[in-house]
Amino acid sequence: MLREFIRNERIAYFSMEIALQNEVPTYSGGLGILAGDTLRSAADLEMPMVAVTLVSRLGYFHQSLDDQGMQSESPDIWSPEKYAVPLPAKIAVPIEDRSVWVSAWLYVLESYLGGRQPVLLLDTDLDENTEEDRRITDRLYGGDVAYRLKQEIVLGVGGARLLHALDFNVRQYHLNEGHSALLTLELLRHHAYPADDLRPGDAPYDIPAVREICNFTTHTPVAAGQDRFPYELVYRLLDDFVDRETLHHLAGQDELNMTRLAMNMSDYVNGVAKRHAEVSRRMFPGYRVRAITNGVHPHTWACIPFRKLYDAHLPGWCHEPDQLLRADCCIPKDQVWQAHVKAKTGLIAVVKERCGIALDPALPILGFARRMTAYKRPDLLFHDIDRLRAIAEHSPFQIVLAGKAHPRDEDGKALIRQLYKHMQQLAGIIPIVFLPNYDMEIALKLVSGSDIWLNTPLKPFEASGTSGMKAAFNGVPNLSVLDGWWVEGCIEGVTGWSIGENCDDGESYDISNSSDADALYRKLEHIVLPLYHENRDGWISVMQGAISKNASIFNSHHMMRRYATDAYIR
Numbered sequence: 001m002l003r004e005f006i007r008n009e010r011i012a013y014f015s016m017e018i019a020l021q022n023e024v025p026t027y028s029g030g031l032g033i034l035a036g037d038t039l040r041s042a043a044d045l046e047m048p049m050v051a052v053t054l055v056s057r058l059g060y061f062h063q064s065l066d067d068q069g070m071q072s073e074s075p076d077i078w079s080p081e082k083y084a085v086p087l088p089a090k091i092a093v094p095i096e097d098r099s100v101w102v103s104a105w106l107y108v109l110e111s112y113l114g115g116r117q118p119v120l121l122l123d124t125d126l127d128e129n130t131e132e133d134r135r136i137t138d139r140l141y142g143g144d145v146a147y148r149l150k151q152e153i154v155l156g157v158g159g160a161r162l163l164h165a166l167d168f169n170v171r172q173y174h175l176n177e178g179h180s181a182l183l184t185l186e187l188l189r190h191h192a193y194p195a196d197d198l199r200p201g202d203a204p205y206d207i208p209a210v211r212e213i214c215n216f217t218t219h220t221p222v223a224a225g226q227d228r229f230p231y232e233l234v235y236r237l238l239d240d241f242v243d244r245e246t247l248h249h250l251a252g253q254d255e256l257n258m259t260r261l262a263m264n265m266s267d268y269v270n271g272v273a274k275r276h277a278e279v280s281r282r283m284f285p286g287y288r289v290r291a292i293t294n295g296v297h298p299h300t301w302a303c304i305p306f307r308k309l310y311d312a313h314l315p316g317w318c319h320e321p322d323q324l325l326r327a328d329c330c331i332p333k334d335q336v337w338q339a340h341v342k343a344k345t346g347l348i349a350v351v352k353e354r355c356g357i358a359l360d361p362a363l364p365i366l367g368f369a370r371r372m373t374a375y376k377r378p379d380l381l382f383h384d385i386d387r388l389r390a391i392a393e394h395s396p397f398q399i400v401l402a403g404k405a406h407p408r409d410e411d412g413k414a415l416i417r418q419l420y421k422h423m424q425q426l427a428g429i430i431p432i433v434f435l436p437n438y439d440m441e442i443a444l445k446l447v448s449g450s451d452i453w454l455n456t457p458l459k460p461f462e463a464s465g466t467s468g469m470k471a472a473f474n475g476v477p478n479l480s481v482l483d484g485w486w487v488e489g490c491i492e493g494v495t496g497w498s499i500g501e502n503c504d505d506g507e508s509y510d511i512s513n514s515s516d517a518d519a520l521y522r523k524l525e526h527i528v529l530p531l532y533h534e535n536r537d538g539w540i541s542v543m544q545g546a547i548s549k550n551a552s553i554f555n556s557h558h559m560m561r562r563y564a565t566d567a568y569i570r
Contacts, residue, residue, distance in 0.1 A: 053155070271291050378401065402438040
């Protein structure tokens with residue numbers, strides 16, 4: 001099976017998490033979903049890639065919630081042998097003066113069009129390793145800082161070595177976020193000058209040669225979200241893996257900053273939206289950070305009723321999503337609405353099954369599903385309970401929420417509990433449900449079955465925000481803060497609606513919750529809900545606008561064609 005993948009030159013795509021399918025929990029959220037959509041589009045477009053990630057046998061975690069919104073976590077165990085085949089190669093990586101052995105499982109991601117992409121799931125659960133080392137690839141984002149660095153050694157160094165051992169012909173490397181930045185150090189070791197050729201003051205490595213074959217996509221617009229490791233720990237785990245002076249020069253003087261290392265070692269660096277690239281350039285002055293806005297995979301994120309609708313009126317849309325530009329003139333409004341009603345019925349059925357609550361199909365549903373953390377502001381909608389109650393009494397609506405808080409994010413867990421309190425406060429006025437254990441299956445139900453997709457991040461901390469793009473593929477308009485992709489996608493009243501004002505200079509953000517909440521309430525009360533209740537034809541026009549002017553552009557086929565022309569072919 002492997003032979004078919006090693007004939008041609010390939011782009012090696014490294015990502016700590018990849019959403020391969022719902023039953024394989026090797027992802028935690030947006031970064032992993034994006035990685036999966038990247039590979040799905042590469043398969044559709046027959047773009048030769050090979051992906052490298054961790055097997056994460058225990059998954060991220062399975063979320064359980066009690067009646068007060070208290071989150072508890074348990075392992076989300078899966079069996080690689082059910083979905084992948086073991087590969088014969090084994091390599092070793094140095095950790096704490098010992099060799100940790102790494103093998104891989106081969107998962108083949110297959111396109112509905114017939115394309116195939118190999119994914120290597122790195123695994124340290126081998127007889128050659130100690131019990132502690134066998135657990136390195138068990139838990140996605142689990143453990144302490146030392147566990148995390150060990151995982152990143154396995155991903156970056158181990159992944160590069162395994163690709164070489166398996167005889168993959170790698171043309172370039174693509175680092176999806178900084179977790180895999182250590183692979184650049186492994187590449188440096190392959191581009192080291194012989195000691196006899198060095199003169200005093202010469203650099204021991206051919207850094208330009210490594211930069212030429214590396215691309216880096218940064219997803220994090222805040223310094224706190226970047227992986228940083230104290231050098232004391234780095235030296236304990238890796239010793240003199242590369243020259244220390246060189247490492248400090250490339251990764252930072254005070255600590256190893258994985259984002260800075262990746263930026264210094266990559267010839268092409270990009271953010272995941274135009275606004276995010278602007279923010280990244282301010283965070284890292286002097287670096288050239290381009291912008292390739294994220295996209296979502298057409299076939300995966302259009303629900304079945306809309307797939308059938310597009311197939312009937314715009315055949316070939318899955319391979320050429322820009323055909324959706326004609327959705328507002330080629331697809332009758334009544335058929336758009338009928339497809340949406342089917343999707344909404346599916347969401348209502350899931351809510352009834354999992355939460356025991358019967359939503360009203362006649363009332364609009366506001367959908368909100370994000371990682372539960374402070375900057376996403378899942379509580380902004382509930383900033384003024386009395387005002388929200390008054391709006392609902394005049395223009396009734398319903399709310400469906402979902403999302404996980406990281407096991408160590410106590411503030412995020414507290415936000416879920418606060419949402420449950422708001423649910424109780426508004427009982428009898430606004431039906432509100434929280435769907436537990438958010439995953440790809442629930443995500444598709446939510447983005448297709450909601451009537452309005454809500455996004456309320458604290459600017460400028462939203463890198464992209466791909467869930468809103470998924471909603472657009474299902475004709476669901478966005479109501480969102482102008483950050484991330486929505487700065488590019490929002491055409492007021494045509495594709496959806498903005499919350500607050502745009503800040504062109506990126507420096508004068510109004511971070512007042514009160515101000516953004518007021519803008520949200522005004523838009524809901526005076527524009528969005530009245531349009532839904534009183535002007536069905538006008539509402540469907542906005543649905544068509546979301547499809548024709550958002551889905552046609554913000555898709556992973558468009559994104560991958562940009563990566564090919566801007567990054568890979570140079």
